[in-house]
Amino acid sequence: MDGKTxxxxxxxxxxxxxxxxxxxxxxxxxxxxxxxxxxxxAPDIGAETKERVRLVAKQIGYQPNRAGVRLxxxxxxxxxxxxxxxxxxxxxxxxxxxxxxxxLAGTPYHLVVTPYSATKDALAPIRYILDTGAADGVIISRxxxxxxxxALLTERGLPFVTHGRTEMGVVHPYHDFDNERxxxxxxxxxxxxxxxxxxxxxxxxxxxxxxxxxxxFERGLRDFQADAVSFHHINIDHxxxxxxxxxxxxxxxxxxxxxxxxxxxxxxxxxIAGLEAAKKTLGKDADMVSKVPSxxxxxxxxxxxxxxxxxxxxxxxxxxxxxxxxxxxxxxxxQSLSQPEFQSAVQVSIKR
Amino acid sequence: MDGKTxxxxxxxxxxxxxxxxxxxxxxxxxxxxxxxxxxxxAPDIGAETKERVRLVAKQIGYQPNRAGVRLxxxxxxxxxxxxxxxxxxxxxxxxxxxxxxxxLAGTPYHLVVTPYSATKDALAPIRYILDTGAADGVIISRxxxxxxxxALLTERGLPFVTHGRTEMGVVHPYHDFDNERxxxxxxxxxxxxxxxxxxxxxxxxxxxxxxxxxxxFERGLRDFQADAVSFHHINIDHxxxxxxxxxxxxxxxxxxxxxxxxxxxxxxxxxIAGLEAAKKTLGKDADMVSKVPSxxxxxxxxxxxxxxxxxxxxxxxxxxxxxxxxxxxxxxxxQSLSQPEFQSAVQVSIKR
DNA sequence: CAGGACTACTGTATCGTTACAGATTTATCG
DNA sequence: CGATAAATCTGTAACGATACAGTAGTCCTG
Numbered sequence: 001m002d003g004k005t006x007x008x009x010x011x012x013x014x015x016x017x018x019x020x021x022x023x024x025x026x027x028x029x030x031x032x033x034x035x036x037x038x039x040x041x042a043p044d045i046g047a048e049t050k051e052r053v054r055l056v057a058k059q060i061g062y063q064p065n066r067a068g069v070r071l072x073x074x075x076x077x078x079x080x081x082x083x084x085x086x087x088x089x090x091x092x093x094x095x096x097x098x099x100x101x102x103x104l105a106g107t108p109y110h111l112v113v114t115p116y117s118a119t120k121d122a123l124a125p126i127r128y129i130l131d132t133g134a135a136d137g138v139i140i141s142r143x144x145x146x147x148x149x150x151a152l153l154t155e156r157g158l159p160f161v162t163h164g165r166t167e168m169g170v171v172h173p174y175h176d177f178d179n180e181r182x183x184x185x186x187x188x189x190x191x192x193x194x195x196x197x198x199x200x201x202x203x204x205x206x207x208x209x210x211x212x213x214x215x216x217f218e219r220g221l222r223d224f225q226a227d228a229v230s231f232h233h234i235n236i237d238h239x240x241x242x243x244x245x246x247x248x249x250x251x252x253x254x255x256x257x258x259x260x261x262x263x264x265x266x267x268x269x270x271x272i273a274g275l276e277a278a279k280k281t282l283g284k285d286a287d288m289v290s291k292v293p294s295x296x297x298x299x300x301x302x303x304x305x306x307x308x309x310x311x312x313x314x315x316x317x318x319x320x321x322x323x324x325x326x327x328x329x330x331x332x333x334x335q336s337l338s339q340p341e342f343q344s345a346v347q348v349s350i351k352r
Numbered sequence: 353m354d355g356k357t358x359x360x361x362x363x364x365x366x367x368x369x370x371x372x373x374x375x376x377x378x379x380x381x382x383x384x385x386x387x388x389x390x391x392x393x394a395p396d397i398g399a400e401t402k403e404r405v406r407l408v409a410k411q412i413g414y415q416p417n418r419a420g421v422r423l424x425x426x427x428x429x430x431x432x433x434x435x436x437x438x439x440x441x442x443x444x445x446x447x448x449x450x451x452x453x454x455x456l457a458g459t460p461y462h463l464v465v466t467p468y469s470a471t472k473d474a475l476a477p478i479r480y481i482l483d484t485g486a487a488d489g490v491i492i493s494r495x496x497x498x499x500x501x502x503a504l505l506t507e508r509g510l511p512f513v514t515h516g517r518t519e520m521g522v523v524h525p526y527h528d529f530d531n532e533r534x535x536x537x538x539x540x541x542x543x544x545x546x547x548x549x550x551x552x553x554x555x556x557x558x559x560x561x562x563x564x565x566x567x568x569f570e571r572g573l574r575d576f577q578a579d580a581v582s583f584h585h586i587n588i589d590h591x592x593x594x595x596x597x598x599x600x601x602x603x604x605x606x607x608x609x610x611x612x613x614x615x616x617x618x619x620x621x622x623x624i625a626g627l628e629a630a631k632k633t634l635g636k637d638a639d640m641v642s643k644v645p646s647x648x649x650x651x652x653x654x655x656x657x658x659x660x661x662x663x664x665x666x667x668x669x670x671x672x673x674x675x676x677x678x679x680x681x682x683x684x685x686x687q688s689l690s691q692p693e694f695q696s697a698v699q700v701s702i703k704r
Numbered sequence: 705c706a707g708g709a710c711t712a713c714t715g716t717a718t719c720g721t722t723a724c725a726g727a728t729t730t731a732t733c734g
Numbered sequence: 735c736g737a738t739a740a741a742t743c744t745g746t747a748a749c750g751a752t753a754c755a756g757t758a759g760t761c762c763t764g
Contacts, residue, residue: 018483020720031744036722046742063484067428068720070419071749085450091443091646098437098445101467110486111465115453131370132415134462240651269651294443299592299621300652372750383714388752398712420750423719 019060027056077108079322080135082125082149084142085115092293092311096163099315100139107323109136123148130156137322139163143174143208159325161318161334164208173325173334175317177309179209179263179291180216182340186261186289187220189305193287195259199229199250201267204237213263229257236263240270247274256280262290265297268304291340298343307340314338371412379408429460431674432487434477434501436494437467444645444663448515451667452491459675461488475500482508489674491515495526497560511677513670513686516560525677525686527669529661531561531615531643532568534692538613538641539572541657545639547611551581551602553619556589565615581609588615592622599626608632614642617649620656643692650695659692666690 021039025032030049038045038053056062070076081100083093101111112135116125126149129135136159140149143164153160154170161173183200190198200217203210221228234246250256251274260275262268268290275282282288283303290297292306321334373391377384382401390397390405391414408414422428433452435445449463456463464487468477478501481487488511492501495516505512506522513525535552542550552569555562573580586598602608603626612627614620620642627634634640635655642649644658673686 018485021722022720032720033722033745034743036720037743040722044742049742061483065423065720066484066486067419067422068749069722071417071423071719071751072721072723073749076419085454091446093449094443094445097449097465098467101465102437105467113449113453113463113465115450115457131413132418133370134418240647266648269648273651295592296618296621296648299625373752374750384750385715385752386713389713392752396712401712417750420719421752423721423749424751424753425719 019057019062020065021062023060024053024056024062027060028052074133076134076136077110078112078135079104079109079137079139079319080112080114080125080129081139082114082116082129082141084122085117086119095293095310095312096315096318099312099317100319101315102312103316103319103323109323123152126152130158137161137326139318139322144206145208145211147208159322161321161325163314163318165212166208171331173321173331175314175321175336175338176209177291177314178337178339179203179213180219182291182307182309183213183216183261183263184220184223185216185340185342186305186307187217187226187259188224189289190259190261190287191220191224191226193259195287196226197229197257198226198259198261199231199257201231201243201260201262201264201271202235203263204235210235217261226259229255236267240266240273243267243270244274244277247271248277251275251278251280251286256286258286260286260288260290262288265290265292265294265306268292268297272301272304292343306343308343309340310338371409371414372417373414375412376405376408376414379412380404426485428486428488429462430464430487431456431461431489431491431671432464432466432477432481433491434466434468434481434493436474437469447645447662447664448667448670451664451669452671453667454664455668455671455675461675475504478504482510489513489678491670491674495560496558497563499560511674513673513677515666515670517564518560523683525673525683527666527673527688527690528561529643529666530689530691531555531565532571534643534659534661535565535568535613535615536572536575537568537692537694538657538659539569539578539611540576541641542611542613542639543572543576543578545611547639548578549581549609550578550611550613551583551609553583553595553612553614553616553623554587555615556587562587569613578611581607588619592618592625595619595622596626596629599623600629603627603630603632603638608638610638612638612640612642614640617642617644617646617658620644620649624653624656644695658695660695661692662690 021032021035024035028035030053034045034049035053038050039057041050066077079100081097097111104111114125114129116122126138129138130152138153138158138160140160141163143150143162143166145167147166147168150162150166150168150170150172154172161175163175165174165176166172187198198221200213202213231246231250234243247270260271262271268288271288272282275286280286282301287305289305289307291309293309293311297304298306317336324334325331373384373387376387380387382405386397386401387405390402391409393402418429431452433449453463466477466481468474478490481490482504490505490510490512492512493515495502495514495518497519499518499520502514502518502520502522502524506524513527515527517526517528518524539550550573552565554565583598583602586595599622612623614623620640623640624634627638632638634653639657641657641659643661645661645663649656650658669688669690676686677683
């Protein structure tokens with residue numbers, strides 16, 4: 001009654017390093033194939049065998065060798081976060097990375113950060129990933145209405161998700177912030193405060209959310225009967241110094257606005273500086289509503305009405321969506337839009 | 353004269369996918385081994401052959417299969433950035449990641465972000481990397497004087513670099529900010545402004561740079577003859593709300609300081625809030641010097657004297673150091689200390 | 705001119721895993 | 735009872751790269 005000790009070639013005793021399938025095979029007396037199949041719960045393996053294998057695997061802390069799996073199956077278990085080296089102001093990357101890794105922690109996926117210089121080709125990192133099979137899924141941001149990265153990834157069938165939407169008739173997973181709603185509500189807020197001449201610090205025109213934010217802004221102007229003041233092509237991708245100088249000029253002109261909608265938190269900082277350089281006072285000469293990814297403005301300039309965009313949650317949504325896409329869930333079910341959170345009063349705590 | 357068309361087994365025509373060594377071998381008529389060795393410039397391959405191989409490889413865009421290399425050699429070509437999900441305030445991660453990837457871009461290394469929950473075991477991700485051979489090198493931060501991660505990595509011989517120093521008699525690569533100098537200069541600055549009763553918002557005591565910053569602070573007090581005001585164990589790891597409330601209390605007490613040294617930019621924000629909650633005015637009732645990782649404070653509160661810690665540069669230094677360590681350079685040559693940059697006046701531009 | 709040394713290549717085995725095509729045993733059926 | 739099916743298990747080959755141990759030539763050397 002000592003088990004089925006057949007006299008098979010009896011795979012040579014596995015070495016001393018980290019356990020592999022061979023180790024388990026040796027310990028259980030089973031074949032390597034059997035162990036492999038048992039661990040992935042294949043239907044042609046006996047229930048008791050599976051149990052035994054699982055037990056041993058757990059005991060010795062078996063973890064599949066990623067290189068082995070990847071070489072054999074092509075599955076990398078990698079999600080690639082593609083980002084511009086430049087998209088850095090106000091650190092949107094940090095909470096994004098945190099959010100993504102929170103989700104990936106419960107999966108076999110690793111997060112690889114793949115940067116590119118905005119001055120160069122945004123397609124380069126995508127091509128690299130496609131050519132080398134570097135990842136099972138990709139997360140991209142700063143999407144454009146007709147985004148060549150989306151086109152390429154779709155054509156080549158590599159799962160991905162975008163932070164931001166597109167307008168190319170391609171159904172794909174995305175997560176986005178409702179910038180239309182944000183701008184609309186911002187206008188409402190300003191008008192309620194008696195402001196009538198509003199300016200918008202908008203995204204650069206080539207990005208998709210430019211038109212979203214503009215649309216919300218304009219719809220707000222119509223619904224709440226306010227007027228637009230032009231900021232002459234200055235947008236959130238300009239440097240803070242440029243924004244400040246331009247806004248100082250605007251505030252000194254006859255055309256000075258009395259209400260400001262800022263599409264970015266760091267932009268808001270420059271706007272405040274410009275306003276003050278023009279000897280105006282925030283809350284008195286003008287009010288401002290800004291989209292923010294953190295609490296700083298609220299702490300330092302509580303006069304500013306802030307609407308919070310939770311980037312960490314965005315990271316989580318994006319991660320869930322890529323994985324869903326990889327798992328074959330239909331793209332339609334992997335799209336989400338987050339609403340701006342009005343930030344009331346002051347005291348909200350910041351973690352750590 | 354059609355080359356040496358021997359009648360070898362002539363490896364079966366390589367498939368249509370991405371090129372491998374076999375592809376090049378087929379195209380050049382050489383053996384796979386020869387191609388492999390030629391590409392790594394081995395001494396036993398003819399000069400002309402190397403040239404030919406390199407040319408073909410370049411032409412068809414050959415890139416070694418990472419899984420193949422990793423499986424055979426154990427080399428992962430991965431650098432792992434280990435970070436706390438919580439170390440997030442004021443987004444130190446963003447510029448860090450950018451700095452690292454800037455350096456890695458010129459190498460075969462990929463950056464994998466490996467997070468852990470600070471509430472759990474900081475050793476867990478290190479163990480994971482060691483057990484699974486997930487990376488060739490590791491970057492860790494928030495170092496302690498006797499850091500178990502450093503001990504483990506050293507013992508197991510896995511190259512790493514720390515952001516911050518240790519005090520365990522182990523020589524290892526590091527990059528650090530000179531917090532001693534920062535605090536010392538901060539005291540000098542405050543005393544020059546006529547301040548005499550100084551408080552320090554310090555790092556949590558278990559981290560190495562706690563004692564550095566304290567030492568600099570105390571040396572400054574001695575040299576410039578000022579007094580310390582205790583902040584009762586409040587440190588930069590407390591929440592902003594806690595810091596603000598504690599500081600408000602302190603500012604209302606008889607023991608109120610007139611000079612503040614803030615060890616973190618986000619902490620400074622809370623201190624300002626606390627000070628103002630106590631009806632005091634910055635620049636009048638007290639002056640403040642803060643270490644900052646970005647320009648925000650300078651834009652919003654120019655009264656604060658800021659010393660800039662360039663995290664992006666830190667990322668670059670760290671990346672260079674791990675790679676150096678991997679390449680076998682002696683640890684002594686892979687240590688660097690960055691000096692605080694006094695930020696003069698206002699107008700410095702922020703990129704993008 | 706045998707034999708040593710050197711140059712320039714090459715085949716085989718192997719890393720850990722999985723797809724695939726069996727193989728063995730037991731149960732079922734007419 | 736022979737045959738067929740079902741249930742379990744297994745060996746081989748392959749993914750792409752490299753370490754290692756050769757194999758041919760060529761050129762000396764004595």
